[in-house]
Amino acid sequence: MPDTVSSIAFGLFATLCVGGAIGMLVSKNVVHAAFWLLEVSVATAGIFFLLHADYVALVQLLVYSVAVAVLMLFTIMITLRRIEDAIRPRDFSAIAAVVGLVFGGMMLFLLSRYTWHPKSAVFAADIASIGRQLFSLRLWALPFEIASVLLTAALVGAVWWAREDDR
Amino acid sequence: MHVGVGAFLMLGAVLFSLGIYGALSKRATVQVLMSLELMAIAININLIALARFQTPRTMDGLFFALFTMVDSAAEVGLGLALMLAIFRRTDSSEVTTLDELKG
Amino acid sequence: MGWVLAIPALPAIAFAVLVALPRRIRNTLLWVPVSAISIAALLSIGAFVRVLPGGAGIVVWQFHWPLARIGGHLLELGMQLGPISAVMLLTVSFVAACVEIYSLGYMHRDERVGWYFAVLSLFTSAMLTLVLADNLLLLFAMWELMGLCSYLLIGFWFELEAPRKASQKAFLTTRVGDLGLLFALFVIFKQTGTFAMTPVLASVGHWAPGVAVAAATGLLLGAMGKSAQVPLHVWLPDAMAGPTPASALIHAATMVAAGVYLIARTMPIFVAAPPVLHATLIVGAVTALLGGLLAAVQHDVKKVLAYSTISQLGLMFMALGAANVVAALFHLVTHAFFKSLLFLGAGVIIHAARTQDMREMGGLRKHLPVTTATFAIGSLALAGVPPLSGFFSKDGVIAALLEAHQYWAVATVFLVSLFTAFYMTRLYFRVFEGPEQIEHLHEGHASMIYPMTALAAVTCVLGAASVAFAVFLGREGEWPTLGLVLASLAVAGTGIGTGWWVYGRRSVVVNTRVYKERVPGLYGVLQQKFYFDLVYETVIVKPYMALTEALAAFDLRGIDGVVNAVARGWVVMSALSWRFDSSVIDGAVNGVASIARDSGKRVRRLQSGRLQTYQRLVLSAVVLLVLVLVVYVVVKGV
Numbered sequence: 019m020p021d022t023v024s025s026i027a028f029g030l031f032a033t034l035c036v037g038g039a040i041g042m043l044v045s046k047n048v049v050h051a052a053f054w055l056l057e058v059s060v061a062t063a064g065i066f067f068l069l070h071a072d073y074v075a076l077v078q079l080l081v082y083s084v085a086v087a088v089l090m091l092f093t094i095m096i097t098l099r100r101i102e103d104a105i106r107p108r109d110f111s112a113i114a115a116v117v118g119l120v121f122g123g124m125m126l127f128l129l130s131r132y133t134w135h136p137k138s139a140v141f142a143a144d145i146a147s148i149g150r151q152l153f154s155l156r157l158w159a160l161p162f163e164i165a166s167v168l169l170t171a172a173l174v175g176a177v178w179w180a181r182e183d184d185r
Numbered sequence: 186m187h188v189g190v191g192a193f194l195m196l197g198a199v200l201f202s203l204g205i206y207g208a209l210s211k212r213a214t215v216q217v218l219m220s221l222e223l224m225a226i227a228i229n230i231n232l233i234a235l236a237r238f239q240t241p242r243t244m245d246g247l248f249f250a251l252f253t254m255v256d257s258a259a260e261v262g263l264g265l266a267l268m269l270a271i272f273r274r275t276d277s278s279e280v281t282t283l284d285e286l287k288g
Numbered sequence: 289m290g291w292v293l294a295i296p297a298l299p300a301i302a303f304a305v306l307v308a309l310p311r312r313i314r315n316t317l318l319w320v321p322v323s324a325i326s327i328a329a330l331l332s333i334g335a336f337v338r339v340l341p342g343g344a345g346i347v348v349w350q351f352h353w354p355l356a357r358i359g360g361h362l363l364e365l366g367m368q369l370g371p372i373s374a375v376m377l378l379t380v381s382f383v384a385a386c387v388e389i390y391s392l393g394y395m396h397r398d399e400r401v402g403w404y405f406a407v408l409s410l411f412t413s414a415m416l417t418l419v420l421a422d423n424l425l426l427l428f429a430m431w432e433l434m435g436l437c438s439y440l441l442i443g444f445w446f447e448l449e450a451p452r453k454a455s456q457k458a459f460l461t462t463r464v465g466d467l468g469l470l471f472a473l474f475v476i477f478k479q480t481g482t483f484a485m486t487p488v489l490a491s492v493g494h495w496a497p498g499v500a501v502a503a504a505t506g507l508l509l510g511a512m513g514k515s516a517q518v519p520l521h522v523w524l525p526d527a528m529a530g531p532t533p534a535s536a537l538i539h540a541a542t543m544v545a546a547g548v549y550l551i552a553r554t555m556p557i558f559v560a561a562p563p564v565l566h567a568t569l570i571v572g573a574v575t576a577l578l579g580g581l582l583a584a585v586q587h588d589v590k591k592v593l594a595y596s597t598i599s600q601l602g603l604m605f606m607a608l609g610a611a612n613v614v615a616a617l618f619h620l621v622t623h624a625f626f627k628s629l630l631f632l633g634a635g636v637i638i639h640a641a642r643t644q645d646m647r648e649m650g651g652l653r654k655h656l657p658v659t660t661a662t663f664a665i666g667s668l669a670l671a672g673v674p675p676l677s678g679f680f681s682k683d684g685v686i687a688a689l690l691e692a693h694q695y696w697a698v699a700t701v702f703l704v705s706l707f708t709a710f711y712m713t714r715l716y717f718r719v720f721e722g723p724e725q726i727e728h729l730h731e732g733h734a735s736m737i738y739p740m741t742a743l744a745a746v747t748c749v750l751g752a753a754s755v756a757f758a759v760f761l762g763r764e765g766e767w768p769t770l771g772l773v774l775a776s777l778a779v780a781g782t783g784i785g786t787g788w789w790v791y792g793r794r795s796v797v798v799n800t801r802v803y804k805e806r807v808p809g810l811y812g813v814l815q816q817k818f819y820f821d822l823v824y825e826t827v828i829v830k831p832y833m834a835l836t837e838a839l840a841a842f843d844l845r846g847i848d849g850v851v852n853a854v855a856r857g858w859v860v861m862s863a864l865s866w867r868f869d870s871s872v873i874d875g876a877v878n879g880v881a882s883i884a885r886d887s888g889k890r891v892r893r894l895q896s897g898r899l900q901t902y903q904r905l906v907l908s909a910v911v912l913l914v915l916v917l918v919v920y921v922v923v924k925g926v
Contacts, residue, residue: 021188032196039203039223048215055219058200061256062226069237074250078229081254086222086261093265094215097278106213113904114209120191121911122202124196124918131922134190139241151248152193158248165255172259176266182273209904217900280899287897 027068034061048094048104056087071143191235200227205265212279214268225257289338289349290482292369295331295377299384299409306406313866314402315744321409322388328416329381335369336378336492342371344762347486351420366423366484371761373477375455376419376549379621380542382414382746383628386739387537393735394639404444404531413436415542419549424483427550431469431514434543435462437481441538442530454526461523465513469550472506475499476557480826485553492556504557504564507550508571515547515601518575522820524598528590532638535590536631540597541624548604548620552613557591559611569609576602580707585814588644592715596670597627599704603685606697612688614763619681621757622750626669629743633663636732636740637719643726646715651724656731660720662744667716669747671709671780679748679776683768684754686776702779709783717791727890 027161035058042054059082067077098104204227207220229250235268236246275282302324306314337350349369356363371705388408395401411434418430443455451555473483479499480488492500511517516524527539538544551558558565579599586592600623607616635657641649653660669678682705689697731737760764796909894901 025188028192030244032192034284035196036199036203039200042219043203043207043211048213051219055222058223059226060260065193065196065230066233068188069233071233071237071247072297074229074233074247077251077254081258082222084228086258090215090219091264093268096269097215097272106216109210109212109216111206111210111268111900111904113908117209117904117907117911118202118206120915121205122198124911124915125198125202128918129191129195129198132191134238136190136238137241141237141244143237143244143247144240148244148247148251149252151244152251161248161252165252167257169255172263174279176254179263179270180266205907209900209907219513284897287895 024068028065031061031068033062034058035065044108046105046108048106049091051088052090052094055090056083059083059087070141073143073145073148190234190238193238194231197227197231197234199221200224202231212281214224214264214271214280218264218268221264222257225253228253260263289369292335292349292420293351293367295328295335295381296420298328298331298413299416299448300413303406303410303413306402306409309402311400311402314406316402318392318396318401318405321405322385322392324409324898325381325385325388325412328412328656332374332377332381336374336805339369339371339374340760342374342762344371346370346762349376354788361481363425364423364484365426367417367420367426367830368422369420372549372552372613373419375617375757375760379624380412380419382417383466383541383624383743384408384415384537385739386743387533387628387632389673390533390536390635390736390739391533393733394635395531398531399658400444404441404534407440407444408439408534408537411441411538411543416545418546422485423486424476424485426483427485428469428473429544431510431550432466434538434546435459435466435514436459436707438462438527438538438543441534442527444534446532447789448529450526451529454523454529458523458527461520462513465510465520468506468509468513470506470510472503472510475503475506479503489554489556489746492560495560500557500560501807504554504561505567507554507763508564508568511547511550512571512703513547514550515544515605516575516598517547517571517602517605518578519820521575521579522824525591525594525817528588528594532590532631532635535594536628536635539594540627540631541561544597544601545604545620545624548572548601548608548616551608552617555608555611558608565609565611567609569606569694569697572602572605572607572609573697574602575599576606576704577700577707578602580704580711581814582817584711586711587647589637589646589649589719590631590644592646592711593630593634594625596630596708596711597623599708600627600670603701606694606701607685607688609697610688610694612684612691614758614761614765615681615684616690618684618754618757622669622677622681622747625743625750626676626747629740629747630666630670632736632740632743633659633666636736637663639732640729641671641726646718648725649719650722650726651720652729653720654724655729656720657740658731658737662717662740662799663720665744665747667712670774671712671783671805672705673780674773674777675748675751677747677754680751680768683772683776684758686772687766687768702775704836705776705779706783709780710787713784713787714791717787720770721792739835752878782894848921 038054038058038061042051042058045051045054061079063075063083066072066078094104094180152162153159190207201224202223203241204220206224211217211220232246232250232253234246236250240241240246271283272278299321304322305320306317309317339346347368347370351365353365354362355365387545388405391401391404391408395404398404410636414430414433414437418427418434421430423429427429439455439459442458443451445451446455454538456603464719477483478486479495482488512521524539524544528535530539558568576599579595579602583595583599586595600619604616607619636656637649637652638644640652640656640659643649665676669676672679672682674680682701686698686701689695689701732740755765755767894905
């Protein structure tokens with residue numbers, strides 16, 4: 019029974035993801051597309067929950083759903099003069115479609131042929147263990163610090179770029 | 186449990202492909218950025234899934250995913266800031282406006 | 289005796305000198321040809337004296353000059369001097385001298401007089417060589433040369449149409465006869481292997497049967513052409529379009545006599561071919577009659593004399609037909625003198641009256657006394673009135689025919705004499721008597737009068753030499769019998785009387801329309817000159833001209849067409865090659881440049897400066913690589 023539930027759950031979340039992604043691509047309204055992205059990120063969080071990665075799911079929600087999506091919406095609003103500017107054509111590119119299809123097709127094909135041997139160890143993805151490993155010098159402390167620096171640089175850069183010209 | 190690694194990875198592949206399509210075909214900068222984010226999300230799904238099923242003890246993929254999330258957040262912020270700057274300069278929010286390397 | 293060569297050589301040198309000079313200088317050197325012929329005449333007297341006392345077959349001098357050796361045969365110039373040649377030399381050179389002196393007066397105002405004298409000299413030289421020739425080829429060459437000179441002299445005033453057409457007609461008609469002559473030469477050569485006359489004539493008796501007939505026929509044809517016998521007579525009346533003194537020399541005295549001379553010279557061949565001899569007689573008779581009839585209906589003074597010449601030549605042929613060389617040649621000689629006299633007189637008349645139509649003349653006797661007198665002498669001689677030379681020579685012909693028992697021919701001769709007397713009387717009265725119709729008549733120049741007087745003098749006395757002539761040529765000569773004398777007188781008298789009766793009695797210009805209306809058919813036939821010209825024109829000339837035009841058209845369209853097509857082909861080729869060069873070669877060159885430019889244009893689109901383009905490129909490459917890898921792995925794995 020847990021299998022069935024997880025299968026259904028997976029199916030639901032997967033459909034939501036893919037559907038949302040398609041929705042995002044197909045939408046003529048940029049604002050709507052942003053909302054679709056929001057929906058995808060939420061559905062992904064659900065996927066993460068299914069993978070027993072609760073913390074990551076939450077971080078996903080915080081970062082993507084809230085920060086990224088909102089940021090996008092704000093930017094769209096700023097660059098929009100009129101509401102009509104939000105409506106754009108669908109922008110089809112054959113090369114892009116081909117590349118996407120070939121790549122996706124290839125991956126699906128390979129994945130379907132591969133026989134997985136999953137490890138059945140305990141997946142301790144709780145906050146405590148993540149925190150412990152994140153700050154341990156032997157493990158992820160360095161990348162953590164570097165990530166911080168990265169964020170700072172990005173912050174500075176974004177502030178710089180986004181300021182008004184008439185200064 | 187019945188849903189194996191493969192399913193998650195396939196989901197990731199699909200999303201990634203969709204993201205490629207969007208990144209390569211959209212003209213509005215925001216939409217390109219959104220597609221890139223989609224690709225990042227797909228990567229994260231892959232990483233988490235693989236971490237869960239292939240390296241559950243060390244959870245490498247999980248941390249990787251955390252850091253990619255940081256990275257893509259920074260990227261989005263910076264990207265949007267740039268988009269604003271360009272918008273102010275060229276009055277256009279399309280990717281095609283910047284073509285000074287043309288020819 | 290080599291000086292005999294100077295006789296034909298001197299006029300030839302005169303020709304060479306004149307022809308090489310430009311016109312202006314040439315026209316001042318007229319004394320050159322005149323003195324040349326005069327000296328030749330004197331030398332001819334010398335030659336004649338040397339040949340005396342003559343006799344048949346006597347050869348006083350011979351000259352052989354080998355020219356070339358062809359095959360096994362020797363080609364040489366052969367000349368000999370015998371009685372016949374001596375007589376001919378004398379006649380030709382004397383008459384030619386008179387004509388040239390006369391021409392000084394007659395032609396002196398013509399701007400091409402120098403050329404006239406040059407051709408005249410050339411002609412004289414050719415004739416003199418011909419009578420000296422002992423070689424058939426040499427004779428033929430001179431024959432042709434004289435034909436050329438005749439052509440040049442008839443067509444002397446080539447600016448006018450009549451002389452042009454007449455000279456062509458003369459040349460072509462005599463050409464027909466010349467073919468016969470050539471044929472005869474071939475036959476003779478085939479039979480005897482040589483062209484030298486003496487051996488040829490000597491060997492006639494040994495010839496195969498029929499050869500003599502063939503040769504004689506050819507010779508007869510040649511003579512008929514040159515001597516204007518029917519049916520090859522048509523050129524002579526038209527030849528009157530040339531200058532009158534030239535007509536006097538060539539078409540009365542000398543060239544037309546060459547035919548007679550030829551037959552006389554080759555008589556042994558004719559004797560060996562009796563049918564041909566008989567044909568000669570008949571031809572002569574027909575010609576004499578035709579000439580006489582047509583002379584009576586001509587209005588042009590010169591045409592009367594032309595037909596008269598034809599008629600008299602017919603008489604000579606009749607004598608030849610009786611195998612009597614002496615009679616024919618004697619008549620030839622006397623005729624040469626009085627006919628040239630008549631022609632020269634006609635020249636004066638025409639010069640004075642400024643017309644050639646005798647219906648427009650009259651009463652010239654009062655103004656041109658000397659001319660009248662000399663002309664009268666010539667006319668009487670022609671009519672055969674004793675004691676003028678013409679009577680004796682004509683009688684000689686009759687005697688020859690009697691001797692050959694050709695009585696019908698004798699009757700013909702009498703008939704012809706009747707006509708002759710008639711038309712000459714007609715001519716005389718029309719021109720010299722009757723009312724004057726022209727003003728400002730004057731006598732000819734001295735240079736014209738003296739030669740005429742000289743010729744008249746000869747005409748008067750030459751008759752006395754008739755027997756001596758025969759002896760000179762190696763035959764027994766006899767004076768005309770009383771019967772003949774009376775018959776001739778009667779005939780001549782009748783003719784003159786009729787002429788006087790029709791033309792001489794009136795004091796007004798005679799209109800003979802009444803007579804013409806009485807015999808319209810006969811008159812019509814005579815008017816059309818027995819339709820000879822008409823028939824020739826329709827049957828020969830017109831189809832031939834059509835053929836030449838067709839050929840010319842072929843040449844123009846065909847050959848020129850080919851040439852033009854080739855030229856056009858070249859033009860097309862060059863245009864094509866230009867096009868090839870410009871489109872293909874230049875196209876290739878330009879094409880390379882275009883390819884470079886266009887491919888550059890297309891490739892440049894990659895450098896769009898747009899981010900997504902590069903992304904697409906990169907990703908496509910990557911995906912492609914991966915795909916290759918995947919396919920490889922999958923295939924390998926399977």
